[in-house]
Amino acid sequence: MSDTRERELLKAALGPPGPELGCDQCFEELDRYVELELAGADADAAVPGMRAHLEGCPACREEYASLGAPRELTPGVEYRRATVPPLAALPRAPFDITPEQEEIRRLCRDFAANEIRPVSLAVDEADTEVPWEVWGRAAEIGLTSFMLPEWLGGGGMTDCLTGCIVQEELSHGCAGIGNLITSNGFFAEPVLVLGDEAQQRRWLEPLTGDRPPLTALATTEPEAGSDAASIRTTARRADGGYVLSGQKSWISNGGVSEYCVVFATVEPGSGYRGVSAFVVERGDEGVSWGPPMRKMGQRAIVNTELFLDAVRLPADRRLGEEGDGFRGLMRTFDRSRVTLGASATGLARAALEYATQYARERVQFGKPIAEHQAVSFRLADMALRVDASRLLVWRAARLLDAGERATTEAAMAKLHASETAMWCTWAALQTLGGWGYSREHPVEKWMRDAKLEEIEEGTSDIQRMVIARGLVRD
Numbered sequence: 001m002s003d004t005r006e007r008e009l010l011k012a013a014l015g016p017p018g019p020e021l022g023c024d025q026c027f028e029e030l031d032r033y034v035e036l037e038l039a040g041a042d043a044d045a046a047v048p049g050m051r052a053h054l055e056g057c058p059a060c061r062e063e064y065a066s067l068g069a070p071r072e073l074t075p076g077v078e079y080r081r082a083t084v085p086p087l088a089a090l091p092r093a094p095f096d097i098t099p100e101q102e103e104i105r106r107l108c109r110d111f112a113a114n115e116i117r118p119v120s121l122a123v124d125e126a127d128t129e130v131p132w133e134v135w136g137r138a139a140e141i142g143l144t145s146f147m148l149p150e151w152l153g154g155g156g157m158t159d160c161l162t163g164c165i166v167q168e169e170l171s172h173g174c175a176g177i178g179n180l181i182t183s184n185g186f187f188a189e190p191v192l193v194l195g196d197e198a199q200q201r202r203w204l205e206p207l208t209g210d211r212p213p214l215t216a217l218a219t220t221e222p223e224a225g226s227d228a229a230s231i232r233t234t235a236r237r238a239d240g241g242y243v244l245s246g247q248k249s250w251i252s253n254g255g256v257s258e259y260c261v262v263f264a265t266v267e268p269g270s271g272y273r274g275v276s277a278f279v280v281e282r283g284d285e286g287v288s289w290g291p292p293m294r295k296m297g298q299r300a301i302v303n304t305e306l307f308l309d310a311v312r313l314p315a316d317r318r319l320g321e322e323g324d325g326f327r328g329l330m331r332t333f334d335r336s337r338v339t340l341g342a343s344a345t346g347l348a349r350a351a352l353e354y355a356t357q358y359a360r361e362r363v364q365f366g367k368p369i370a371e372h373q374a375v376s377f378r379l380a381d382m383a384l385r386v387d388a389s390r391l392l393v394w395r396a397a398r399l400l401d402a403g404e405r406a407t408t409e410a411a412m413a414k415l416h417a418s419e420t421a422m423w424c425t426w427a428a429l430q431t432l433g434g435w436g437y438s439r440e441h442p443v444e445k446w447m448r449d450a451k452l453e454e455i456e457e458g459t460s461d462i463q464r465m466v467i468a469r470g471l472v473r474d
């Protein structure tokens with residue numbers, strides 16, 4: 001048996017590194033310990049505290065505390081320190097961006113490195129908890145409201161391309177936390193598209209402060225997912241206002257949001273024609289939320305059901321005219337699908353970087369696995385798909401920013417980028433072999449996170465349907 005093989009077996013026998021065993025010192029000590037064992041020396045005496053290291057490394061804890069993170073999110077839930085390498089250099093932008101866009105790109109990259117990555121695995125473990133501290137810090141530097149107009153107190157970077165630049169960088173840190181940070185944009189879009197000035201001031205200005213509330217958008221129902229025009233939640237006219245009754249499913253920021261745009265029909269059975277948009281506030285009588293749903297990934301965002309039990313709303317809660325809701329929803333999706341594509345691109349890029357780094361270092365059959373053609377070709381395919389996703393995303397964003405309809409291009413961007421995220425996280429896991437399957441590395445989490453990108457805001461089938469319709473119609 002070779003020395004290397006023996007070393008691997010001994011390490012395996014010592015058991016996997018403890019949850020905090022992520023620092024170089026730990027690995028060095030473990031190597032020294034193994035060296036001594038192999039030489040037949042008394043390793044336990046020579047490297048005192050090695051076993052304690054395996055159960056939880058004080059050095060790592062110290063280093064970790066000096067970062068000011070993580071906080072214990074849930075009592076009893078341990079922080080896992082994965083061996084996430086430092087972030088690689090920013091990829092070259094596919095075309096020129098403004099100095100402001102370049103600046104926010106760097107800001108978000110740094111925020112992802114310093115604030116998001118250190119807690120992302122803990123947030124995943126915590127399962128159904130909002131990482132309020134990260135949310136608060138993002139709000140302080142304007143990342144939760146940069147997309148809102150200046151006249152409402154927002155950052156005034158209302159173009160879709162900037163939204164995509166921000167989203168890719170934040171999701172490069174963690175897709176769940178990245179999507180949480182920009183989630184108020186999803187609520188704001190129908191308010192901006194359909195609402196009047198008073199409504200925009202009422203519900204959007206509070207989102208631009210230092211401690212903004214979270215918001216939500218509710219269209220999906222137990223019986224109406226992809227077919228959003230078939231919703232059954234009703235808005236019955238009464239006393240100059242409306243009474244909303246029904247149930248919504250899967251609502252992101254459910255139970256923790258202050259305001260929620262709810263889509264309901266004023267004319268049951270009329271399909272998209274009756275769909276209208278309303279804003280429901282947290283304290284409205286008859287509004288209640290289900291318990292947090294336990295999810296596969298992107299756990300930084302809490303999802304719940306929403307119950308509307310004869311909720312009485314005055315007429316000024318309606319956004320736009322009766323029957324305008326479906327148009328507002330589709331306009332929202334045209335934009336949100338592009339930024340979701342950017343999120344998927346950031347996630348896929350993280351997987352590419354991680355797999356590349358690992359493949360450079362992992363030696364099998366006497367050379368780094370990156371030098372085995374099957375592995376290197378897989379890395380090449382990952383890089384190709386990530387860049388293609390960014391190009392599709394930026395193209396759709398540019399079209400929207402030029403004031404053009406980009407329904408087909410938005411669907412292409414979302415479809416390609418989300419399938420790329422899924423494929424690249426699979427490819428990264430494959431590149432790590434058995435270690436990819438371990439929770440010591442972040443790729444299994446990234447793979448779970450990626451799956452959602454193929455589902456929400458229209459599944460991949462629905463994106464293909466939209467693209468095909470565009471082809472046939474033209």
Ligand SMILES: Cc1cc2nc3c(=O)[nH]c(=O)nc-3n(C[C@H](O)[C@H](O)[C@H](O)COP(=O)(O)OP(=O)(O)OC[C@H]3O[C@@H](n4cnc5c(N)ncnc54)[C@H](O)[C@@H]3O)c2cc1C
Pocket residue numbers: 216217218219220224225226227249250251252253295303452455456457458459460461462465
């Ligand atoms: C984590 C998470 C967060 C979410 N957040 C929100 C939110 O904030 N607000 C909100 O309103 N909703 C939200 N959703 C709901 C999400 O948008 C829906 O799950 C999605 O649109 C699919 O609907 P469905 O789950 O009912 O699946 P279904 O529509 O029942 O689809 C089931 C399967 O059938 C396929 N299918 C359906 N129709 C067709 C067709 N015509 N042609 C081909 N294939 C078809 C689908 O592609 C899918 O594979 C969220 C979902 C998740 C999982």
